[in-house]
Amino acid sequence: MSEREPFTLVRITGKYGGSVAIELDESMAPGVPDTSGELMVHNDFVAGVHHTYVEPYDLASWEHVLDEVEAGRDAVWREHARVAEIGIRLVDREEGQDQITVTVADQQTTRVAISLEVNRGWIDEQRGLLHGIREAWKHVHPTAFR
Template sequence: MTGEGHGCVVDLIHLSDGDNSFRVRVLGRRMPGVLPLHDLLDTEVLIESGFVTGRLDLGLSPDDLDGWSHALDVLAAGGDVCWIDDNRSPEIRVQALNKEHETPAVHVDDVARSSISVFLPLCLEDGWIDDQRKLLQLVRREWPSEVLQTALGTYEWRP
C-alpha cells in the first residue's frame, strides 16, 4: 500500500486573500490498511478572518474528491456549487462570484453540530481555480484510492 502520508499534511483547498482564509487540510488516512475504511481521509476545515477563527473535523471519501473536481469545473464555468451537500456537516458552498461583494465567496454551515454559519468573501487572484485543481492532484497522488467496492458491502484492494 502506498500513500500512507504519515506526518504529511496537504491542503485540498486553500483560498486566501491575506485577510480571509478558507482551507480544507488533509491530515491522513482514517484507518490505513483496514478495509473498507482505508480510503477515508481525515481532514480539517480551517477558517480565519479578522473577525472569526474556526476549525471543524471532516472525513472525506474518494467520492468527495470526485465531487470537488466536478465543483471546480462548475466554478470555472462561472457557476456556484454546494460541495458536501449530503446532510453531513459542514456544508460547504462556493460562489464563483458573489454579486454583493463582487468577489468569490465561501459559505460554511455547520448545522448538525454547532448551528454556526460563516460567510467569507475572498478577493482571489485570477487562476485560483487552477491552483485548487493542483492541490486536488497533489492529494490524489499522496493518498490514491486503493480500495475497490466489488458489491454492496464487499471490498477488496485495487490490483
Template sequence: MTHADLPDLIHLADDIGNSLVLRVTELDPEGLTGEIELASPFVNGRIRTRVSPEDLAEWETVLGDLERGDNTAWREGGRAIELWLEWDDHDRLVVSTIDDDSRVTVELTIDVDESWLDDHYKRLDTLQKLQSA
C-alpha cells in the first residue's frame, strides 16, 4: 500500500491556516510511521513519529473524551510527541503539541467544523482495519 492510499490519522485545519496533521507514511504490524505537521501563519514544523496499536486505541478514547466536551491528552508522558486537546470558550479546539526531547511546545487554536469527529472516527477505523489485515 502506498502512502497516497493511507489516510491521515489526524487532520485538523481551519480557514485562517492553522492546522495539525498526522500523516501516515508507512503501515506495518508493529504500528504506523508518519509525521506530525503543524502549520499556522506564524509557525510551521514537522517531525517523524511512530504510532503503536496502543496509541491507536488511546486515540479512540481521546476522540470519545472530545465528543463529550472533555479536555484530554494523547500519549501523555509517553515516549513520543504528546498532544493536549482542550475546548476553548468559543468551541474551538486548542491543541498543544509537546516534544519533550527537544523541549518544544507549540499551541494552536483550530476552528474545527461540525463533522470533524465523524471524519476522525472513520480515519481511525480505516487505519485499524488496515493494520489488522
C-alpha cells in the first residue's frame, strides 16, 4: 500500500536545485486537506521544515501574491501574520525562465532567502495547486470562497 501524496499548496522548485513547498496534512475527511501542514525550504546550504497552517481565507491572498509577481512586482504572503511569511522577488525575467528570490521568515528569529531559477510556467503551476486546494475545501468551507 502506498502512502497518499500530501496536499500541496506551494511547490516552487528551481531548475538547478532548491525548493520551497507547503504540504497540508490529510484531515479526518478522506480527500480533504487539513489546515495544518509543513513549510519546507531546501537548497544546497539549508534544509528546514516548519510546522504551519493555512486557513481557507489565506488562499485569496496567495492568489494576489501570484498576480503581483506575474506582473513583475515583489509580494509577500501573510506578512506580519500569525505564521511564517513567504516573500517572492522577481530578480530577472528572461526568455523561458525567471530568476526569483524566495524569502521565508517566521515571526521569531529565522529568515532565509534562496535564489531559484524557474521555468516560466511556474506561476501557472502554483495556480493549479491553489485551484486543487480550493476544490478540495469548497464543500467543507463554502463561506470562505464567496
